[in-house]
Amino acid sequence: MNWIQVSIQTTTQGIEPVCGRLYSIGITGTEIEDAADFNDFLENETKYWDYVDESLMYKKSAPTLVKIYVTENESGHEQLLAVKEAMAALKAFDSEGIFGTLDISLTDMSEQDWAENWKQYYKPLKVGKHILVKPEWEILDDDEGRTVFNINPGMSFGTGTHQSTQLCIESLENYIKEGDNVLDLGCGSGILSIIALLLKAKNALAVDIDPNAAKIAMENAQKNGFGEPEYITLAADVLSDTDAREKISSQKYDIVLANIVADVIIALAPFAKSVMKTDGVFICSGIILERINDVKSALKKADFEILHVHEKGEWASIVAK
Secondary structure: EEEEEEEEEOOOOHHHHHHHHHOOOOOOOOEEEEEHHHHHHHHOHHHHHHHOOOHHHHHHHEEEEEEEEOOOOOOHHHHHHHHHHHHHHHHHOOOOOOOHHHHHEEEEEEEEHHOOHHHHOOOEEEEEEOOEEOOEEEEEEOOOOOOOEOOOOOOOOOOHHHHHHHHHHHHHHHOOOOOOOOEEOOOEEEEEEEHHOOOOEEEEEEEOOOOOHHHHHHHHHHOOOOOOOOOOEEEOOOOHHHHHHHHOOOOOEEEEEEOOHHHHHHHHHHHHHEEEEEEEEEEEEEEEEEHHHHHHHHHHOOOOEEEEEEEEEEEEEEEEE
């Protein structure tokens, strides 16, 4: 089945009325691109990022768009006609032009282009000495004696291709012991905590602020033969959620993982220390090179001893106890 991507140009003020009109004609799935949201994120949510790819900076001045998808068939064309009529009515109502041009542009997309094309670029990947990260749709002829981690990354960070993730996996190989308890803060796809189980950890708790990430992490755990109670996921902001902190603190951990960004690692350091066993290890990554000293200082302030600092490309990881 082929699809048509329908992009409606509007403004930040126009997003709600545009979506309201779409809902009124039975279209409930929308994709929104809003420059105001991106700028607000850059200015006010610095705890969630240290590095923004320059290729994304066009979003600061890009037009605000509401996107939908309709099928390339008679039913879809009827929906498209209804969309055009709804936007024409909204434009007639908006005499001051507050909602923008409401211009509509169309892009033909095959279902393969939409849902599958990206997969051709994601192949099995050797990481460290022992791990092979394998997309679930790939057929593997020879694992070369490596421990295979099967993954469908969905929309979450953590496919093994990013240097910060590779740094964490390499450190895990060096420090994990059979029977360890593992805490994964900012788990994304669950790659780190699930690999910990594959490397004979006893159990793992995977935490992420994004409920979708927690869901995908559990799905990936099941693809690798794990589930509750040995693998548990939790959707929560550890920095502000008292109940979540209490749940996490119900046991002590041999290894705590945090592949996030420098500012979050800095904020988490005292909490990580409080939930670790005396001889536990804190493996943190996602640190751009310019922030290494900031993170080291925060770890030392929280009474950690720095064991190793590893660098790869623009990124660094720190292992502390």
